[in-house]
Amino acid sequence: MIKVGIFGTGRIGKIHIKNLINHPKVDLKMVVDPFIDEDFIKALGVSFSKDEKDIFENPQIDTVFICTPSDTHYDLIKKSILAHKIIFCEKPIDLDLKRILEIKQLVEKENVFLQVGFNRRFDSNFRKIAKEIQEGAVGKLVQTRITSRDFSPPPRNYVEASGGMFLDMSIHDFDMLRFITKKEVQSIFVNATNLVTDYGDIDVDTAFLLFTLMDGSLASIENCRSAVYGYDQRIEVLGKDGRIFCDNKYDNSVILCNKENESRENPLDFFLERYRDSYKNELEDFIFNVQNNNPPSVGIDESIEATILALAALQSHQQKQMIEIASIKAKYAL
Amino acid sequence: MIKVGIFGTGRIGKIHIKNLINHPKVDLKMVVDPFIDEDFIKALGVSFSKDEKDIFENPQIDTVFICTPSDTHYDLIKKSILAHKIIFCEKPIDLDLKRILEIKQLVEKENVFLQVGFNRRFDSNFRKIAKEIQEGAVGKLVQTRITSRDFSPPPRNYVEASGGMFLDMSIHDFDMLRFITKKEVQSIFVNATNLVTDYGDIDVDTAFLLFTLMDGSLASIENCRSAVYGYDQRIEVLGKDGRIFCDNKYDNSVILCNKENESRENPLDFFLERYRDSYKNELEDFIFNVQNNNPPSVGIDESIEATILALAALQSHQQKQMIEIASIKAKYAL
Amino acid sequence: MIKVGIFGTGRIGKIHIKNLINHPKVDLKMVVDPFIDEDFIKALGVSFSKDEKDIFENPQIDTVFICTPSDTHYDLIKKSILAHKIIFCEKPIDLDLKRILEIKQLVEKENVFLQVGFNRRFDSNFRKIAKEIQEGAVGKLVQTRITSRDFSPPPRNYVEASGGMFLDMSIHDFDMLRFITKKEVQSIFVNATNLVTDYGDIDVDTAFLLFTLMDGSLASIENCRSAVYGYDQRIEVLGKDGRIFCDNKYDNSVILCNKENESRENPLDFFLERYRDSYKNELEDFIFNVQNNNPPSVGIDESIEATILALAALQSHQQKQMIEIASIKAKYAL
Amino acid sequence: MIKVGIFGTGRIGKIHIKNLINHPKVDLKMVVDPFIDEDFIKALGVSFSKDEKDIFENPQIDTVFICTPSDTHYDLIKKSILAHKIIFCEKPIDLDLKRILEIKQLVEKENVFLQVGFNRRFDSNFRKIAKEIQEGAVGKLVQTRITSRDFSPPPRNYVEASGGMFLDMSIHDFDMLRFITKKEVQSIFVNATNLVTDYGDIDVDTAFLLFTLMDGSLASIENCRSAVYGYDQRIEVLGKDGRIFCDNKYDNSVILCNKENESRENPLDFFLERYRDSYKNELEDFIFNVQNNNPPSVGIDESIEATILALAALQSHQQKQMIEIASIKAKYAL
CATH class of the missing domain: 3.30.360.10 (Dihydrodipicolinate Reductase; domain 2)
Incomplete structure (x- = not known):
């Protein structure tokens, strides 16, 4: 079982939540969004919070899904790397190539699993x-x-x-x-x-x-x-x-x-x-690679x-x- | 929320379990099968039993899905009617028209909701x-x-x-x-x-x-x-x-x-x-009709x-x- | 070169005329129709007549195409057989099976080539x-x-x-x-x-x-x-x-x-x-078989x-x- | 009836010959090719020659089809214009834009009908x-x-x-x-x-x-x-x-x-x-425009x-x- 925290409950966040909540190999621990759609989350019976620390500082969560607006990806990825989480991040990593390259260095230094959401x-x-x-x-x-x-x-x-x-x-x-x-x-x-x-x-x-x-x-x-x-x-x-x-x-x-x-x-x-x-196939692939210690199918180089x-x-x-x-x-x- | 018990964990039972477990309007309480696939069920984290009483006698379960072999449908439907459950039954009700007609009488007498699984x-x-x-x-x-x-x-x-x-x-x-x-x-x-x-x-x-x-x-x-x-x-x-x-x-x-x-x-x-x-659309339709006090879209007359x-x-x-x-x-x- | 006389200038007759007149292996000698569309025929520069004898009694014509109304087929086929022409006849030979069988006997007795127009x-x-x-x-x-x-x-x-x-x-x-x-x-x-x-x-x-x-x-x-x-x-x-x-x-x-x-x-x-x-392919097949002394691809047995x-x-x-x-x-x- | 002479009996020449010979509004008078395929032409029963004068100097021919190799088009068009024929010319007029423009001038000066063979x-x-x-x-x-x-x-x-x-x-x-x-x-x-x-x-x-x-x-x-x-x-x-x-x-x-x-x-x-x-539709269009004194559908400007x-x-x-x-x-x- 991978233990997942999700950032973001917008259109794509909801897709991932629906796919993750149902997955036999996934334990969906926490959803974080400062503007969270509480009705949606409550109906699913998932724990939620507006504070990102509830994911980063929870040692029971080993994996994060970043589905927030694009301009927050850079920060959330950096924090996720430093918290040594397994990372799935929706595209783009960032609009600025220099910042993507910076993330790449960090990923390699910290030897973190990072998959980019080129779902097609x-x-x-x-x-x-x-x-x-x-x-x-x-x-x-x-x-x-x-x-x-x-x-x-x-x-x-x-x-x-x-x-x-x-x-x-x-x-x-x-x-x-x-x-x-x-x-x-x-x-x-x-x-x-x-x-x-x-x-x-x-x-x-x-x-x-x-x-x-x-x-x-x-x-x-x-x-x-x-x-x-x-x-x-x-x-x-x-x-x-x-x-x-x-x-x-x-x-x-x-x-x-x-x-x-x-x-x-x-x-x-x-x-x-x-x-x-x-989106479903992408999730299967992600879980398979995480559980088998494979590198991600779609890594940061694809984003670069x-x-x-x-x-x-x-x-x-x-x-x-x-x-x-x-x-x-x-x-x-x- | 409808509170569901499922009979049967064969091919079609598993389909329904996967669709039900993920549904925001469904609380899947119990799965019963005398020959239950325990690994499958445990992985899902659902309560299970080999004894049908654990569904019939549980007042918290208001709805049953009958996905067992065809020759058990007649008995399970009768017991479900008598336990005043909402019923979804895979086809056929029975191979014997007389027994189907008998079920029809019972359904009408007890005024029970019974949907037949003509999923196509x-x-x-x-x-x-x-x-x-x-x-x-x-x-x-x-x-x-x-x-x-x-x-x-x-x-x-x-x-x-x-x-x-x-x-x-x-x-x-x-x-x-x-x-x-x-x-x-x-x-x-x-x-x-x-x-x-x-x-x-x-x-x-x-x-x-x-x-x-x-x-x-x-x-x-x-x-x-x-x-x-x-x-x-x-x-x-x-x-x-x-x-x-x-x-x-x-x-x-x-x-x-x-x-x-x-x-x-x-x-x-x-x-x-x-x-x-x-199968997914069928489930949506079933839940919608149950929650809105509509008659079933596919009732026993269709089976007859x-x-x-x-x-x-x-x-x-x-x-x-x-x-x-x-x-x-x-x-x-x- | 096959030397052709055509009976009938209705819809299907016109199709055959257009295909025959252009064919390098065909010499279209004469078109006969008691109700002939003279403008159509004159524009093509083909000889024409209202009298069927102008085909039957012309020794230079070895092949006939029968494209007249169905109820005239029986007579025209019989006369064509007796005049020992090669015959292409539009369907049906006749509506009466007995008369078709009679034609079959005559075809076999006189050893004539007769093709039926099942163009499909x-x-x-x-x-x-x-x-x-x-x-x-x-x-x-x-x-x-x-x-x-x-x-x-x-x-x-x-x-x-x-x-x-x-x-x-x-x-x-x-x-x-x-x-x-x-x-x-x-x-x-x-x-x-x-x-x-x-x-x-x-x-x-x-x-x-x-x-x-x-x-x-x-x-x-x-x-x-x-x-x-x-x-x-x-x-x-x-x-x-x-x-x-x-x-x-x-x-x-x-x-x-x-x-x-x-x-x-x-x-x-x-x-x-x-x-x-x-219709064009049918004509090619007909000419090929006639010129190679093959039996017709679609003979009277198919009609029967x-x-x-x-x-x-x-x-x-x-x-x-x-x-x-x-x-x-x-x-x-x- | 338009009275046609054709230059060229190659692949495209043959296509045009087959379409022209059969056409009720066309009188195909003469085919000219210095390397003529005599068997093909004789089988069709069309007059033929190796000398282009037999078209240019024949006052009974009012229309020419130029289907020869591309590098002969320029000369044949010029001669056809001077002989005041109606012209259908296969593409290209010429590879040299200056020579095409020269033809355009001549066409306009002599007020000749010239259609270019953009058959598609x-x-x-x-x-x-x-x-x-x-x-x-x-x-x-x-x-x-x-x-x-x-x-x-x-x-x-x-x-x-x-x-x-x-x-x-x-x-x-x-x-x-x-x-x-x-x-x-x-x-x-x-x-x-x-x-x-x-x-x-x-x-x-x-x-x-x-x-x-x-x-x-x-x-x-x-x-x-x-x-x-x-x-x-x-x-x-x-x-x-x-x-x-x-x-x-x-x-x-x-x-x-x-x-x-x-x-x-x-x-x-x-x-x-x-x-x-x-090719057939192109011919219909050509004949229609010639007979109705319309300008060509595809004139020299399209070629330019x-x-x-x-x-x-x-x-x-x-x-x-x-x-x-x-x-x-x-x-x-x-």
């Missing part, structure tokens, strides 16, 4: 594609494409705090590109603009991103903050020996044919519903690499030219 | 089709078809105790036919044979069943005990104004195209996986009607002619 | 399914299902002359059942009614037909005179080792996703458009067998019981 | 997408993507003469981008490389091309000279109000499910088969615009930066 790696579609590519189903990579579009744009104040589309949204796709191809990026070019929202003064909302990977193959990401038909998350890979791709996820597969046309319901449009199973790509994307967008990833790394002495 | 009514595909038909999406019914094929045949000893294909397997489809069309059956004709198993001496394994419904529309069921490509459960309905249908359920939607062909993984082949969400159709199917198969449902009902003075 | 055998979907089944792709047959629904019902006067749904429409599906399975039918049961037209006084318009084939496997046909969403022609076969099926044919594969749903255009709804390619099934279907419908095909054959001393 | 505009999938977009089905454009991959790479000597991938292959997609969006391109960025062929010394074979269109929306083209699974030609467009896309074309829609998986045949892999219907995009793509590839289309136009004083 545990989606059945993307996991299957990654597996098939690794097993050589399509041969040497030629063209990889990731389509990733939100259902509806986030509010303006969210975007202001998010670090912008590349650090907030594309970062999932940067991680997915590395996860699917198992290749690092050599260079990146971005063509981004503002077409679907009214906050063009603070951020872009639509982009094509082009990549050359280290094996010489090409890749692209298609991002948009709005897709009226649902949450659009698909991947397609062309290799020398074939093509592999997936469709979106739907509540049902019912098709209606009438005088007008053939139709079906739109894909799932809410990320918690769309990725419901991936994705953040570097986001910084390169931002620079390419600003300078309108191709950016070598090596040049970003050089800046940070990586 | 809560599948997202079938629920959507039923809803669309009721809302008139395809107009007046013309031809309804249910395809229902198991992945692999059950063992011979299971079949011997099951009551045969019509009472064990087709009964789900009889219920589905009534659920989808909201019509009763007028007559039935069966063409059944043995093609995919070696127990032709005790049961058929393949059948087409034809129906005339009370509104004059036609229907068919396609049953087979074996489908090597997965658990095959689909429905298609033709109406005067359109057609509606669904596909099977898959783990993922990944398609691989190589030199040979385009391919994807087979549909889910295990019923607990295929109907995982329908489906059993009558199974008896008619058996008779049609034996006599090789069309059977009027009224003739079966007359025998039981219904 | 040359459809790319059905041909592929037939080929895969023959090559064992699904193993031993278990359940075969043919769905065959017209887009809109024919007019009342057409139905009156057509011989009824079984002889006019289902007959294509009887032929398809034999073509797909390569098995003869042992027995048949029909559940037919009138649901989508107002000519219930003269014919049924909706039916499920059940079959036991000679190998013991089961089959069904779903017929309806009306399907508002298009011409619905699909086949699905379950074998011990797999399942094979096809979808309808569409003008394009474009899918539109908007706020409401995902949709596409309906399938093709006109049989000449739906089966455009099958399909007609027997139609007669059995009619009898089953009238008597509401299963009919042994052997009993029909016995009546005709077959 | 007449494909049922792409035509439907273009129509829906124009009718506002997806609203304002956001992201357009064209996937265009050949089945197998052309031979080295073909590539050497072709002008390279952008002028030979991508040019179809440049035209398609303009056809689908009805927008001109503002700027282009290319990331191209050599991954699937061994002629990296003379040309690239794989590319992502990014565009900003004049309405501010973004677009991309995915090109590859090799796709082992078939000829891969798809389009997907995201608009503010929806998404529209199409799949490839297949010979049949048959799906086989067995123990291993679900599979279907690959898409059509030969462009003449894939675009068979588009597509060629400019190819030149910009080449420059972007060489300079590794975004190219403004205006800068290319300025060079040619356009």
